[in-house]
Every structure is written in C-alpha cells, then in structure tokens.
Amino acid sequence: MKIVFITPASWLRRQRFYRLGGSFYGHTNAITGPLILGHILKTAGHQVEVYEELYTTLNYKRLTKGVDVFCLNAMTSTAPRAYELADRFRRETGARVILGGIHPSTLPEEAAEHADQVIVGEGERVILDVVEGRIRDAVVRAPCVEDLDCVPIPDYSILKTRCDTANVMSSRGCPYCCSFCTTSRMFRPYRRRSVESVIAELRCYKRLGFRYMNFEDDNFTADPDYAKEICRRMIAEDLVFRETFFFGRTDLYRDEQLLDLLEQAHLNRVLVGIESLNQQALDQVEKHQRVADIEACGAALARHKIRLIASLVLGIDADTPEDIRRSVAFARQIGAYQLQPAILTPFPGTAVYEQYREEGRILTRDWEQFDMMNVTFRPKHMTAWELQKEFMRSSRAFYDIRSSVQIIARFGPAYGLRRLGLAAAAKLGTFAEGVAAGLGRGSYYYSLKHGETGTDGAQKAEGL
Secondary structure, three states, X not given: XXXXXXXXXXXXXXXXXXXXXXXXXXXXXXXXXXXXXXXXXXXXXXXXXXXXXXXXXXXXXXXXXXXXXXXXXXOOOOHHHHHHHHHHHHHHOOOEEEEEOHHHHHOHHHHHOOOOEEEEOOOOOOHHHHHOOOOOOOEEEOOOOOOHHHOOOOOHHHEOOOOOEEEEOXXXXXXXXXXXXXXXXXXXXXXXXXHHHHHHHHHHHHHHOOOEEEEOOOOOOXXXXXXXXXXXXXXXXXXXXXXXXXXXXXXHHHOXXXXXXXXXXXXXXXXXXXXXXXXXXXXXXXXXXXXXXXXXXXXXXXXXXXXXXXXXXXXXXXXXXXXXXXXXXXXXXXXXXXXXXXXXXXXXXXXXXXXXXXXXXXXXXXXXXXXOOOOOEOOOOOOHHHHHHHHHHHHHHHOOHHHHHHHHHHHOHHHHHHHHHHHHHHHHHHHHHHHHHHHOOOOHHHHHHOOOOOHHHHHHHHOO
C-alpha cells in the first residue's frame, strides 16, 4: 500500500511572510512521530511518504494520486486544517484517513467525524494493525510504549519536504505537570531510552550529514546524571553538532558539571520556561520554581555561552500587565538570545482548560486560534484585547537594533543578523495584527478589540 503522512499547518503559518520570519528563528526540522510510524510501515513493505505543510506549499493534486491511506497528525491549532484535508481526501479519493496526535487524542469523538479511524495516544504499537486492517475500531486507544529502545528511529529518507535539523527524543513525558502543558498529559508516564540507543541514533545522523540537531525531550535535563552521560558520549565519539537545541528547566544551574558538559557537547541553545517573575503566578501554574532560580539560571547559561531562549507565559491569573513587562525587561537584562512569549492557552485536556470552562471564561471554540499567539480566554486583570496588546508589545520591546548589536558582540555576526530578522518580523507581525484589529471586520483580532467574542464562544466551549 501507499501511505502518506501529512503534518498540517494553520492558515497563518502557511503564508510566505510567516515562513520568512520562521527562517530567522531557527532551522527547519520535522515532527518525529510520522517519521517513526512511517519507518514501521516501510519496514513492513509499504511505500511511505511524509510531508510537512509548515515549510512548503504542497501540490495536493499530485500528492493524492495512488494513495491508499492518509495519516494526519494534528495539534489543537492545526486541527481545523487537518479536518479540512481529511474531509477533502475522503470526498475526492478512495483512500482511508487516519487522524492522530495531541488534539485527536484529547477529543477523539470530534476527530472521528472527519476520519475513518482515530488513534489515541502513542501509535507505535498499533499503526501497522490499523493500516493493514486488523484493527477496525473507529477510535483506537493505543497502549503506552514502555520500552522506548524498541521504537525505531525516525526515517528521514521518507521525508519529502525540507529539513535541516535532526530531531532526537531521548525520553518521553516530563516529571513535572504544569497546569497548561499538553505534552505531559499525552506522554505519560515519564520514560527514558538507554544512553546507547540515543548514541546509536546520533551516529546515524552524523553519517547522514546533519549539522544541526534538536533534543526534543520536554525536559532534557530532568535527570542530570542521564543528560551528563549522553553529553560525555557525544564528546568522546565526536558526535558534536554545529548547533544543538534542547529544552531545560531553571534548576539546571545547580549542577556546574552538567553545564560544563552541555557546553563541551555543543548543546548551545536552550529554551527555558521562565514563565513569570511573579512567584504567585509560578505557583498557580504549578511550575515548581522560584524567582531566584530564574535569575541564577540566566547567569549560569551566560557563563557557559549557552544561548537562552526565554519562554514567558502571558496572562496567568496572578499576573498584571506590569508583571508581563517586568518579565520581558528581565529577559533582556539577563542577555536572553531570543524571547518566546506565549499567551496562556487553555488547551483541551489540561487543568487550565477545565478551570476556565467551569468559570465560563473560554471565548471561542475556533481551534485555529489556540496557537499561543491569540487570546482565547477572559483574563483576570485585563481585558482580552489588553492581553493581546501585551503579547504584541513584548516582541517589539525585546527585539530592537541595540540588542542585535549586543548579540553580534557576544555570539558573532550570523546570530546578530538573525536577531535583526526577528526584530523586523516582530514589527511587521504586530503592525499586521493592529491593522486587522482596527479595520479587519470579521477577523479574530477585530472581535477581540471590539468585544465581539465571549458569550457565544463560551457557550459553545461549555459543551465540550
């Protein structure tokens, strides 16, 4: 059989200007799930192709020819696009459609309206039986993969769209469970691969010629001893890449040996969830960190020349606009390389969603708006539009020419130019949002600004 995997992208992320802005943020990569599941199906003798809409406009007239099964992977913000494509494939082709990913796993009955089958959870142990017809249930609840060493590595030979960066997952899940996080609920419990399995995968990517690599673990440094052993092996076997990204927590500053090894292994770009400088806000989202940890982490990463991407969550109930601005200023103060402001988003299946649904504070059920760039709930200390403006202001305030010059001095011209590109993208993006809010009647931003979201959206969301 011919099986095609597609990872959809929302309308905004398919636009040329957004793709241009994304090119300044980082290098292209691919979701690992379809590449792993595709590897399983390819090994069983099927013809498999994998496509990402985020980076390329796909020719669906050509792509759909001769396909027996379409597999679509959806997050909440990409669910409407996944449903649109699924409906089209079922209408125009004789192929079966299978939906999976975080959103279908959370709302399988909704997804089942658009697919022949929905896979809930991790698909490795069921994908072959589903595709080959031995499992015919409309909703397939996949068992957790207990031994991650049994899972094949992603097969990049079946990927048909751009990819400069290899993604590695040395673990699944996270020991923590922040109230707004979806992945810690999708991947439970927290599990790790053996170090030898991870190193074997890195050897493969070196042979394939990848210069960039991402550790896609929710928290690569959750177990410091495990992370240190991986780094030691990378250094000893010259499995060091030009740039390696990872997710970490502020507590990594406590282990100087870990920081030394991260630096030597070229794990030189880290996203850390600062979230807020308001301790009450941190406690509300169950972050389990102190403001002092944030300050110490920033200083430690600077000492080791590890570029910090400071992630902020905007709109936590305890936070005011002043708290948000203080957090943005702090990110600049500690020399963060990039800022990732994310509007608190009540994703289905999270504790935040359940709380806001019960309180009648969810404004819309238009899932495409659930992308952490749009306000989808009624905040406590400001209006929805005021929070949206704080999101726009945060990017403009962080990215400017002066900070770009500082980045050039610290990390070199290439990184400074990337910073300038991000500054231009931030200004262009916020200008476009402002125009849409003022003149774009019918747009989501216009509705937020003029108070036209709320009752109808909340009533619809109440039924979920």
